[in-house]
Amino acid sequence: MNKDRIEGAAKQAKGAVKETVGKVLGDTKLTAEGKSDKVEGKIQNAVGGIKDALKE
Known part of the structure; x- marks a missing residue:
């Protein structure tokens, strides 16, 4: 998990609230x-997922 995925999840939660x-x-x-x-x-989380996939 990188910074983008964590921040993306936080934005999603904040948005839902x-x-x-x-x-x-x-x-x-x-x-x-x-x-x-x-x-x-969601977009930021997806970007983070792509970055994680490229690291592997």
């Missing part, structure tokens, strides 16, 4: 930010 809170509060901007964070986290 933001999205849920936004839905509960009816805040569409917060919900959208949460979804965006989740996507960024």
Whole structure:
């Protein structure tokens, strides 16, 4: 596991929390930010996975 995978997983978790809170509060901007964070986290996690695969 490299830094990108860890940070990506953290962004995904943060995004999920933001999205849920936004839905509960009816805040569409917060919900959208949460979804965006989740996507960024998935991409960063994938980049980290590729880097790990290339190291092997």
